Amino acid sequence: MNLHSLLQKRTATQGPIRVGVIGAGKFASMFLTQALNSEGIHVVGVADIDVPKAKGALQRTGWPAERYAAGSFAEALRNGSTFVTDSSAALIQQPQIEVILEVTGNPIVGTAHAVQSIDNGKHIIMVNVEADCMVGPLLQRRAEAAGVVYSMAYGDQPALICEMVDWCRTVGFDIVAAGKGTKYLPEYNYSTPDTVWNYYGFTDEQLASGDFNPKMFNSFLDGTKSAIEMAAVANGTGLTPQDEGLFFPPAGVDDLPHVYREQSVGGVLTRRGTVEIASSLNRDGTEVDRDLRWGVYVTFEAKTDYAVQCFAEYGVKTDSTGRYGSLYRPYHMIGLELGVSIASAVLRGEATGAPTGFRGDVVTTAKKDLKAGEILDGEGGYTAFGKLAPAHISLERNALPLGLAHGMKLKRDVPKDRTVSWDDVDADESLLAVQIRRQLESEARAELLQLQR
Numbered sequence: 001m002n003l004h005s006l007l008q009k010r011t012a013t014q015g016p017i018r019v020g021v022i023g024a025g026k027f028a029s030m031f032l033t034q035a036l037n038s039e040g041i042h043v044v045g046v047a048d049i050d051v052p053k054a055k056g057a058l059q060r061t062g063w064p065a066e067r068y069a070a071g072s073f074a075e076a077l078r079n080g081s082t083f084v085t086d087s088s089a090a091l092i093q094q095p096q097i098e099v100i101l102e103v104t105g106n107p108i109v110g111t112a113h114a115v116q117s118i119d120n121g122k123h124i125i126m127v128n129v130e131a132d133c134m135v136g137p138l139l140q141r142r143a144e145a146a147g148v149v150y151s152m153a154y155g156d157q158p159a160l161i162c163e164m165v166d167w168c169r170t171v172g173f174d175i176v177a178a179g180k181g182t183k184y185l186p187e188y189n190y191s192t193p194d195t196v197w198n199y200y201g202f203t204d205e206q207l208a209s210g211d212f213n214p215k216m217f218n219s220f221l222d223g224t225k226s227a228i229e230m231a232a233v234a235n236g237t238g239l240t241p242q243d244e245g246l247f248f249p250p251a252g253v254d255d256l257p258h259v260y261r262e263q264s265v266g267g268v269l270t271r272r273g274t275v276e277i278a279s280s281l282n283r284d285g286t287e288v289d290r291d292l293r294w295g296v297y298v299t300f301e302a303k304t305d306y307a308v309q310c311f312a313e314y315g316v317k318t319d320s321t322g323r324y325g326s327l328y329r330p331y332h333m334i335g336l337e338l339g340v341s342i343a344s345a346v347l348r349g350e351a352t353g354a355p356t357g358f359r360g361d362v363v364t365t366a367k368k369d370l371k372a373g374e375i376l377d378g379e380g381g382y383t384a385f386g387k388l389a390p391a392h393i394s395l396e397r398n399a400l401p402l403g404l405a406h407g408m409k410l411k412r413d414v415p416k417d418r419t420v421s422w423d424d425v426d427a428d429e430s431l432l433a434v435q436i437r438r439q440l441e442s443e444a445r446a447e448l449l450q451l452q453r
Contacts, residue, residue: 003340006347007040016042017346018077020091020122022113023047023103024054025213027127027156030335031101033061038339044076045083047091054084092116099123099342101153103335105216107131107379107403111139111433118143118150123345125338127153130379133231133362134403135436136355149345152353155337157296158232162353164298164327165237173300176324177260177269177276178239181292182226184248184279190367191222192382219380223248224402227362227388228379230275234360236353241360242270245388251278252290253297256326257319260299265321275360275388294331299324358444362386363399364420371413376425378406384420395445398422401437 010017019041021028028046035041046068048054058068068084070076073094076083085091092100092113100117102110102124110128117124124143126132132139132152143150152159157180168175183199191199193214199221202212219225226246234241249268251259260276261267269276280291301323302308308322316325341352364376365387376383379402386402394401398421400408408425427434 003343003347007343010347011040016040017099017342018042018044018097019099019101019342020044020094020097021046021101021103022088022091023105023127024050024057025103025105025216027153027335028101028103029057029061030333031103031338032058032063032335034336034339036062036067041339041342042080043082044094044097045073045085045091047085047088049086051084051086058082058084088113089116092120092122097122098346099125101125101127101338101342102131103127105130106406107134108406108431108433111135111436114139114150115142115432115436118146118148121146121148123149123151125151125153125341125345127156127335127338129156129158129228129232130403131433132355133228133235133360134401135433135440136232136235137358138436138440140354140356149349149351150354151341151345151351152232152236153338154340154344154352155332155334156229157332158229158236159341159353160296160329160332161233161298162236164296164329165233165239167327168298168300172303174303175239176262176272176299176301177274178233178237178296178298179230179260179276179278180226180296181278181280181294182248183221183281183293184223184226184277185281185283185285188221189223189385191218192367193218193380196221215378215380217380219386222367222380222385224362224379224386226277227386228402230277230388231360231362232355233275235355235357238356238359239273239275240271241388241390242274242276243390243393244270246275246277248277248279250280250282250288251292252288253292253295253326253328253330254290254317256292256297256299256328257317257324260297260326261319261324266319292328292330295329296332297326297328299326301325358391358440361389361391361394361399362402363389363394363397364402364405366414366416366418366420369413369416370410370420372410374410376405376408376410376420378402387419391444392448395441395448400425404434404437
């Protein structure tokens with residue numbers, strides 16, 4: 001509650017927090033438009049492989065040209081401007097930068113950026129949920145050992161869900177489920193970048209703005225992004241995915257305490273203490289009344305009869321038993337809220353959500369009948385989508401995590417809807433992301449064996 005006052009004190013005594021941004025897409029643009037008028041944050045540099053794109057993002061989000069005309073990092077630090085570069089390494093290695101925002105969305109590149117940032121003594125805000133849900137537990141452990149903060153991005157739904165879960169536990173409720181809303185129908189699993197805009201209904205003018213990446217938006221639609229974000233929430237909170245993954249039941253905000261409870265009491269959940277998604281569409285394609293498409297929720301149960309009585313006295317909407325209630329936030333503001341993570345990391349040494357274990361995973365699933373020799377094209381593409389699974393099921397299947405399904409060649413055919421395994425692909429073991437993921441799986445398998453003894 002006092003982050004703003006802490007930020008004011010910090011700015012008055014030490015100057016603004018010095019930040020480096022890697023990736024200049026939509027999320028970064030939303031952050032940049034807020035940072036423009038934030039006295040407590042100095043964006044020292046923006047790195048993107050496409051420098052004109054990065055400068056276009058700054059221009060489009062309100063930055064005067066003179067604010068990003070610096071010819072070097074030294075000049076940017078001296079006069080409070082921003083240096084735009086195509087070198088993420090140069091940005092990470094600047095000793096004056098305190099926080100790196102990893103906003104590329106590429107899990108393989110993002111893993112390398114996170115390791116480099118941690119090893120250079122930077123706090124790392126991992127907007128890259130794709131990398132976080134794949135290798136986050138090891139990255140967090142590495143950051144802790146280095147004395148820096150590894151954090152989910154506030155404003156993105158996983159961090160907001162983790163905040164709600166933390167609230168529930170702090171005040172003493174039993175958590176039944178937590179998750180978010182999204183637009184979903186089963187047919188969306190097979191959407192491709194060629195069909196995605198038909199489902200969204202964006203205008204040509206909107207698409208021409210430069211903010212709309214078809215693969216990224218397709219991953220929102222085909223269930224992949226939901227699986228990624230719920231895996232991150234599971235790893236950050238200790239909630240366990242259902243063995244079946246996600247059901248995406250239609251539900252509005254008034255339905256939450258009825259739908260997101262166990263099947264034994266009339267809900268949809270096969271497990272208590274889990275993650276689940278609320279679809280904003282009924283299965284016939286009609287819109288759910290008072291949907292939660294942009295929001296997040298947590299469902300909880302009162303532990304005592306007196307607490308149940310208090311629910312009734314203070315107008316808490318509950319299920320028919322009066323014991324299950326829900327709290328929701330109707331929308332999230334994505335990069336517009338990212339300053340909370342930056343301030344929390346630097347001023348409190350606290351993450352706005354971070355993995356504490358490997359509990360959920362996103363397994364690569366064939367969108368069509370795949371043939372040996374085909375190249376997997378990753379999140380939101382033509383070949384595969386991601387499904388949520390508990391970590392132990394992912395390990396049993398030897399599943400290829402979706403974050404690594406970028407550019408890998410298939411060694412054999414994989415039928416539609418089947419999990420793609422490590423055995424199905426020719427993996428590049430030289431990649432840092434592959435090495436860290438192999439380590440995570442090895443440690444997880446050892447832990448499972450220990451528990452079985």
